[in-house]
Amino acid sequence: MVEWLENLGAKALGILMEIGRAGVFLFWSVVGIFRPPFKIMPIIKQIHVIGATSFTVIFFTGAFVGMVLGLQGNYTLRMFGAEGALGSAVALSLVRELGPVLTGLMVTGRVGSSICAEVGIMRISEQIDALECMAIDPYRYLISPKVVASIISLPLLTAIFNIVGLMGGFLVGVRLLGGSEGAYLSTMKSSVMAADIRMCFIKSICFAILIVWICADRGYWVHKSRNGFGAEGVSRATTHAVVISSVAILVADYVITSLLLA
Amino acid sequence: MTCENCCIELIGIEKSFGAQKVLRGVNLPIRRGFTTVIVGESGQGKSVLLKHILGLIAPDAGQVIVEGRDVTRLRRSELKELRTRFGVLFQGAALFDSLTVFDNIALPLRERTRMPAAEVREKVRATLELLDLSGSEDKYPAQLSGGMKKRVGLARALQLDPEILLFDEPTTGLDPVRSHEVYQMFHETQKKLGYTSIIVSHDIPKIFNLADYIALLHEGVIQICATPEELQRCEKPLVRAFVERVMGRMYSSEIEDLALAAGI
Numbered sequence A: 001m002v003e004w005l006e007n008l009g010a011k012a013l014g015i016l017m018e019i020g021r022a023g024v025f026l027f028w029s030v031v032g033i034f035r036p037p038f039k040i041m042p043i044i045k046q047i048h049v050i051g052a053t054s055f056t057v058i059f060f061t062g063a064f065v066g067m068v069l070g071l072q073g074n075y076t077l078r079m080f081g082a083e084g085a086l087g088s089a090v091a092l093s094l095v096r097e098l099g100p101v102l103t104g105l106m107v108t109g110r111v112g113s114s115i116c117a118e119v120g121i122m123r124i125s126e127q128i129d130a131l132e133c134m135a136i137d138p139y140r141y142l143i144s145p146k147v148v149a150s151i152i153s154l155p156l157l158t159a160i161f162n163i164v165g166l167m168g169g170f171l172v173g174v175r176l177l178g179g180s181e182g183a184y185l186s187t188m189k190s191s192v193m194a195a196d197i198r199m200c201f202i203k204s205i206c207f208a209i210l211i212v213w214i215c216a217d218r219g220y221w222v223h224k225s226r227n228g229f230g231a232e233g234v235s236r237a238t239t240h241a242v243v244i245s246s247v248a249i250l251v252a253d254y255v256i257t258s259l260l261l262a
Numbered sequence B: 001m002t003c004e005n006c007c008i009e010l011i012g013i014e015k016s017f018g019a020q021k022v023l024r025g026v027n028l029p030i031r032r033g034f035t036t037v038i039v040g041e042s043g044q045g046k047s048v049l050l051k052h053i054l055g056l057i058a059p060d061a062g063q064v065i066v067e068g069r070d071v072t073r074l075r076r077s078e079l080k081e082l083r084t085r086f087g088v089l090f091q092g093a094a095l096f097d098s099l100t101v102f103d104n105i106a107l108p109l110r111e112r113t114r115m116p117a118a119e120v121r122e123k124v125r126a127t128l129e130l131l132d133l134s135g136s137e138d139k140y141p142a143q144l145s146g147g148m149k150k151r152v153g154l155a156r157a158l159q160l161d162p163e164i165l166l167f168d169e170p171t172t173g174l175d176p177v178r179s180h181e182v183y184q185m186f187h188e189t190q191k192k193l194g195y196t197s198i199i200v201s202h203d204i205p206k207i208f209n210l211a212d213y214i215a216l217l218h219e220g221v222i223q224i225c226a227t228p229e230e231l232q233r234c235e236k237p238l239v240r241a242f243v244e245r246v247m248g249r250m251y252s253s254e255i256e257d258l259a260l261a262a263g264i
């Protein structure tokens, strides 16, 4: 019994330590953004990696999510005789929820894992130690450009997701199932408020920070985790990173929504 | 501070990894402007010792004094400031594997100085030339041989004209001719720049020419830290045994040197 309690305590302490370490990690990564020398090229490169290469996957996810919303919305709304509200339903669900959340999840899967693996490999092959010994701040050099690039990329990707989704909904709800074109467009325009756009924007920025933070942190501290050695340690850290940041996105989504709707 | 002209001093360093006690009270003064060579069998903790000096590993007990300051008590920014004086070569070279050879060597110049790009290119070219690496600047570390990696690591460590060199086995994996040249280069640049260097090496009889002091790490303590002559005259059984073993290898190395001199 005592042993069990001890184990529990040790686990809890371990988790608290990890959270503390992650907090320090975020702090230095953000401080690193404002530290000279300022370099634009690494940020552009990361925008390419995080943003540009995610375009295709975001485009297709957005399109099909919009299309399925059109399908489901049309079916459900017709039960209440409210087909006219389809534009409003598609637009609000995309802008408020599905756009930022699904973009965040797709980017986590595509980019978060690669960030974690990259940083993790640099850690286990002593490249991060080498950076420190050269008096180059590894946070500033490695992590900060990723944070900035992610903050720039995610809102843009989310916007693309939303627009493509709206077009997908239009395609299915109006063109395919014969809803009213005028109603779709006018309810879409009238129901989306500035507050909804703002919520979408805030969410995508929070998710951008969460993804890089969690995934880079897992990689950066891979050697401190249990069995965090070699390729297997990195692969385990990558899996963890993707799982944790996906869950974190959903939790953060709930929290932000409840704060902003209140 | 017990040692007047030391720039680094290790006092009673102890370090365990789990149940394994690697360092058991290491005392080692590193004198300014001299070359100290750390020798010892594989797995005795030489690399671990170097990492203590760099502040990459925190000791369980003891102090690491660098330039009068205890490395284990420094804040991040102070540590970073201190590290600007170091030039470090890791045992595994630790090259940035997604950068080319050229970018690897140019990195410290680009990140730490405001040197214009043309000058960086010039300087890197010169170092590549010096270390016989011309023609490989566009290769990635994975495409290099072991000895080439070592030389790229050396080139990178030397870019910012460090005051203190910490080299972990700089010539392991180099052929005799190349390692000879590397030693030659050390010798010349040290005479010119007067830096302090700490070299971990297995290349024992040869390194005697370069070393001002030799420190023997065995069983987690420095058994002796003395000039090569003193080391060879030392009566301590453990040291004697070590020297005798080395003498055996000295013989083969002399043949090597003769071969070199004959131009074979």
Ligand SMILES: Nc1ncnc2c1ncn2[C@@H]1O[C@H](COP(=O)(O)OP(=O)(O)OP(=O)(O)O)[C@@H](O)[C@H]1O
Pocket (backbone or CB within 6 Å): B017, B022, B040, B041, B042, B043, B044, B045, B046, B047, B048, B049, B091
């Ligand atoms: N991070 C670590 N975790 C656990 N044990 C370690 C760690 N680093 C080193 N050791 C252990 O410390 C001992 C000394 O290792 P070290 O790398 O310093 O040896 P070395 O003297 O440099 O040997 P070599 O000449 O082969 O390079 C070894 O037994 C090694 O297993």
Ligand SMILES: [Mg+2]
Pocket (backbone or CB within 6 Å): B046, B047, B048, B091, B168
């Ligand atoms: Mg070693």
